[in-house]
Amino acid sequence: MIKKFLDLGYQPLANKYLKSYKKLSIKKKELYRLTVGFDTKTKLVSLFNKIPDKIMFDGNYPYKSSMSKTMTDSFRKLSVKIKNRFNPKLFLEIGSNDGALIKNFNKNQVICVEPCSNLAKITKRKGYFTYNNYWDLNLSNKIKSKFNTVDVIYSANTLTHINDLNQVFKSITNLLTQDGILIIEDPSFLECIKKLSYDQFYNEHIYIFSALSVKKLINEFDLELFDIEKLDTHGGSLRYYIKRINNNKIKIKDTVSKQISTELKFGLANFLTYKKFGISVKKSKNDLVKIFKRLKDKNKKIIGYGATAKACTILNYCNIGNEIIDYFVDTTPDKSNRFMPGKNIKIKKYKKTLLNNVDYIYLGAWNFKNEIFKKERQFIKNNGRFITHVPKPKII
Numbered sequence: 001m002i003k004k005f006l007d008l009g010y011q012p013l014a015n016k017y018l019k020s021y022k023k024l025s026i027k028k029k030e031l032y033r034l035t036v037g038f039d040t041k042t043k044l045v046s047l048f049n050k051i052p053d054k055i056m057f058d059g060n061y062p063y064k065s066s067m068s069k070t071m072t073d074s075f076r077k078l079s080v081k082i083k084n085r086f087n088p089k090l091f092l093e094i095g096s097n098d099g100a101l102i103k104n105f106n107k108n109q110v111i112c113v114e115p116c117s118n119l120a121k122i123t124k125r126k127g128y129f130t131y132n133n134y135w136d137l138n139l140s141n142k143i144k145s146k147f148n149t150v151d152v153i154y155s156a157n158t159l160t161h162i163n164d165l166n167q168v169f170k171s172i173t174n175l176l177t178q179d180g181i182l183i184i185e186d187p188s189f190l191e192c193i194k195k196l197s198y199d200q201f202y203n204e205h206i207y208i209f210s211a212l213s214v215k216k217l218i219n220e221f222d223l224e225l226f227d228i229e230k231l232d233t234h235g236g237s238l239r240y241y242i243k244r245i246n247n248n249k250i251k252i253k254d255t256v257s258k259q260i261s262t263e264l265k266f267g268l269a270n271f272l273t274y275k276k277f278g279i280s281v282k283k284s285k286n287d288l289v290k291i292f293k294r295l296k297d298k299n300k301k302i303i304g305y306g307a308t309a310k311a312c313t314i315l316n317y318c319n320i321g322n323e324i325i326d327y328f329v330d331t332t333p334d335k336s337n338r339f340m341p342g343k344n345i346k347i348k349k350y351k352k353t354l355l356n357n358v359d360y361i362y363l364g365a366w367n368f369k370n371e372i373f374k375k376e377r378q379f380i381k382n383n384g385r386f387i388t389h390v391p392k393p394k395i396i
């Protein structure tokens with residue numbers, strides 16, 4: 001049974017940055033209700049209203065993994081690990097984006113799967129074998145008929161974006177060699193709850209995984225966890241290493257039982273924990289709104305940094321518009337000169353001078369705090385301050 005624990009109100013589609021100022025309407029289905037539930041049986045956290053993937057992942061997907069040094073560094077380190085630990089003959093990435101990970105592999109060793117045509121084009125152009133398709137059984141069969149089986153399948157921040165998880169894992173086991181490895185990484189619900197980062201919820205994040213839910217989910221497909229790594233990326237993620245249950249050559253590391261027991265101790269198996277999280281989110285909203293109001297009453301100039309999908313949830317839930325935040329700065333070319341959906345705050349292409357005469361910066365990309373603080377030492381030296389809502393609303 002799926003029980004609701006969070007209601008973030010009517011929201012626009014995140015990552016659909018608007019070309020011009022536009023008032024979105026519920027009637028025209030430009031806004032949807034963002035409510036989140038916990039399945040008491042499977043322990044899986046999911047959105048109630050799901051947007052069709054063809055609407056979300058099209059030929060204009062703005063997010064590029066290569067835009068941040070934190071992500072490219074993380075992928076480079078991972079590629080070394082995969083080569084040393086598993087030495088795959090054939091490596092497949094589901095959701096290869098603009099190739100931030102696969103660029104570390106030989107071209108004849110890699111298969112890319114990417115539904116967004118603007119991104120698939122990039123890896124194709126670089127000479128990587130790329131399927132511009134959604135991940136499903138049809139595609140899995142198509143790949144199988146050409147390549148037979150694959151040694152290592154990897155997917156970061158993608159499987160949680162696909163509604164039909166049954167098909168996702170069927171398509172994986174269909175293609176994985178008998179002693180093949182599946183590695184997936186996604187934001188950790190435990191970190192989300194600890195950091196009160198409720199902005200992890202938006203239409204693309206249909207599921208937020210915990211080790212508890214992943215363990216149950218994959219067991220249905222005769223798969224099991226054999227290692228878990230904690231990562232700082234995306235506000236705290238888990239990297240799950242998965243094998244077939246009947247593969248006894250690989251030992252199960254105690255990282256798995258440790259993570260599961262930490263989650264159980266934290267109460268991730270109990271609905272009450274989720275209910276309390278929902279109550280804390282309401283308080284977090286009120287506290288953040290108070291900070292913005294207090295600063296605006298003093299006529300402070302506030303801008304946003306990182307026009308993220310996460311910020312879209314915050315702005316719309318907390319009703320923060322361009323009367324509070326003058327503009328966002330962001331390095332992503334496809335976001336510049338667009339508007340934050342629902343709240344119509346302009347996004348400007350990042351340049352240092354846009355931080356001149358600014359008193360406060362709202363950290364839309366709080367998950368890149370260290371990278372951003374390093375870059376903006378001068379702003380901080382000049383007494384500029386940042387506002388964040390993670391782990392609680394405050395000025396830093």
Ligand code: TYD
Nearest residue numbers: 068306308309310329330331332365368371
């Ligand atoms: P991310 O947090 O990965 O996004 P989402 O919530 O959309 O999944 O995206 C980070 C955004 O912040 C991305 O649009 C690039 C931007 N950014 C900057 O503008 N400057 C920076 O220094 C960094 C690290 C990110």
